[in-house]
Amino acid sequence: MADKQSFTQDEWITILMSPTIAGMAITAADPSGLWGMLKESFASGTALATAKSDPSADPLVKAVVTDFESADGRGEIIEALKARFAGATPDDVVPKALAVLADVARILDAKAPGDAAAFKAWLEEISLKVAEASKEGGFLGFGGVRVSDAEKATLADIQKTLSA
Known part of the structure; x- marks a missing residue:
C-alpha cells in the first residue's frame, strides 16, 4: 500500500495534481462557457469529496485527497500547474x-x-464525471449533448494513456 512517502517530492506532486489534470483535459477538449466550466470544476471537486468519504476508496486515493485538502498541498498543485502549463495555448492543454x-x-x-x-x-x-457535468452545444440549456465528440475522444485518450 503506497502513500506519500513511497514517492520522491516531484513524483508526489505529479500524482497530487493528477485529479486536476484529468478534469482540465476534458474541459480544454471542448470548453463550454463560464457556466459549463463551473459545472465541470464542481464535478471534479465532488469526485474528491466522494473519495474522501468512501470507506472502500483506495488508500493512495485517500492520501492524495488528504494532501489536496491542505493549504500546502494546494499550493504545490498551483505551482506545479503554473510550471507545466506556462506559455501554453488552449490547443496545448490537452x-x-x-x-x-x-x-x-x-x-x-x-x-x-x-x-x-x-x-x-x-x-x-x-x-x-467532468465530461458529463455540462451539456455541450445547444442554446440556453436546450439541445446539446451530455458528452461531446471532442470530450469522448479525450476520454478515450485518457484511458489509453493510463493503460499504457
Whole structure:
C-alpha cells in the first residue's frame, strides 16, 4: 500500500495534481462557457469529496485527497500547474495534460503497482464525471449533448494513456 512517502517530492506532486489534470483535459477538449466550466470544476471537486468519504476508496486515493485538502498541498498543485502549463495555448492543454497523466501512470506502475489500477480508474472516473457535468452545444440549456465528440475522444485518450 503506497502513500506519500513511497514517492520522491516531484513524483508526489505529479500524482497530487493528477485529479486536476484529468478534469482540465476534458474541459480544454471542448470548453463550454463560464457556466459549463463551473459545472465541470464542481464535478471534479465532488469526485474528491466522494473519495474522501468512501470507506472502500483506495488508500493512495485517500492520501492524495488528504494532501489536496491542505493549504500546502494546494499550493504545490498551483505551482506545479503554473510550471507545466506556462506559455501554453488552449490547443496545448490537452496534449500537456495527457503527458502528465502518462507520467502518473509510469510512476504508479513502478512504485505503487498494488494501487495503480484503482488510482487510474479513479482518474478515469473523474474525467467522465467532468465530461458529463455540462451539456455541450445547444442554446440556453436546450439541445446539446451530455458528452461531446471532442470530450469522448479525450476520454478515450485518457484511458489509453493510463493503460499504457
